[in-house]
Amino acid sequence: SQQGEEDPQALSIQEGENATMNCSYKTSINNLQWYRQNSGRGLVHLILIRSNEREKHSGRLRVTLDTSKKSSSLLITASRAADTASYFCATGGGADGLTFGKGTHLIIQP
Amino acid sequence: KAGVTQTPRYLIKTRGQQVTLSCSPISGHRSVSWYQQTPGQGLQFLFEYFSETQRNKGNFPGRFSGRQFSNSRSEMNVSTLELGDSALYLCASSLETSVWDTQYFGPGTRLTVL
Numbered sequence: 001s002q003q004g005e006e007d008p009q010a011l012s013i014q015e016g017e018n019a020t021m022n023c024s025y026k027t028s029i030n031n032l033q034w035y036r037q038n039s040g041r042g043l044v045h046l047i048l049i050r051s052n053e054r055e056k057h058s059g060r061l062r063v064t065l066d067t068s069k070k071s072s073s074l075l076i077t078a079s080r081a082a083d084t085a086s087y088f089c090a091t092g093g094g095a096d097g098l099t100f101g102k103g104t105h106l107i108i109q110p
Numbered sequence: 111k112a113g114v115t116q117t118p119r120y121l122i123k124t125r126g127q128q129v130t131l132s133c134s135p136i137s138g139h140r141s142v143s144w145y146q147q148t149p150g151q152g153l154q155f156l157f158e159y160f161s162e163t164q165r166n167k168g169n170f171p172g173r174f175s176g177r178q179f180s181n182s183r184s185e186m187n188v189s190t191l192e193l194g195d196s197a198l199y200l201c202a203s204s205l206e207t208s209v210w211d212t213q214y215f216g217p218g219t220r221l222t223v224l
Contacts, residue, residue, distance in 0.1 A: 030210050031210060031211075033212065033213075035215075040198060040218075040220075041217055041218065042114070042200060042215040042216050042217045042218050043153075043200065043202075043213075043215040044215070045212050045213065045214065045215075048211075048212055088153065090153075092210025092211070096155050096166070096168050096169070097143055097145075097155035097157075097158055097166055097168065097210075098143075098155065098210060098213060099155070100145075100152060100153035100154075101152070102152040103152070
């Protein structure tokens with residue numbers, strides 16, 4: 001079953017703009033992770049935020065976590081064409097390994 | 111270090127056949143997980159192996175099985191293939207002991223069942 005749900009399902013922005021994706025989940029978690037996937041290839045880990053953390057940064061990425069609302073957001077600043085990909089949130093904490101949402105497909109227009 | 115490798119990268123089979131997929135984790139990683147990705151169901155956890163033992167299992171029928179060898183390499187097997195088994199099968203390895211920790215994914219094996 002899908003634990004995380006990303007929103008929006010698709011997002012198209014101009015290069016240089018910021019992109020924000022949201023993730024909601026249903027049960028308690030140990031951590032929440034964001035991954036990127038380019039065109040049906042393997043997933044690349046972007047960032048992991050633990051349940052006792054509220055915000056984390058990595059380069060142009062900023063992730064927030066609100067456990068009271070069971071939600072997280074991923075912000076990509078100053079987007080580039082190479083950021084075009086699908087982005088997935090994944091929650092850890094259950095017996096089913098990482099549970100992934102269906103992803104947000106991000107398109108960066110040149 | 112070399113990344114996670116999966117072989118073969120592409121596979122075409124017919125219904126009723128069986129298939130074996132292989133995964134070599136990053137050197138030093140002892141946890142190997144398998145995921146199935148389809149357009150309809152998204153990414154779904156199949157199972158996880160740690161030190162040659164299946165430690166976690168997703169909600170898949172018994173036709174899906176796996177094993178891990180002493181060098182941490184892993185294989186998954188699907189018997190009696192069905193059309194719905196067509197998917198991208200992803201293997202991931204982890205340095206840590208928890209299946210929830212950062213996963214390093216391979217490029218996947220794209221299986222098509224005709």
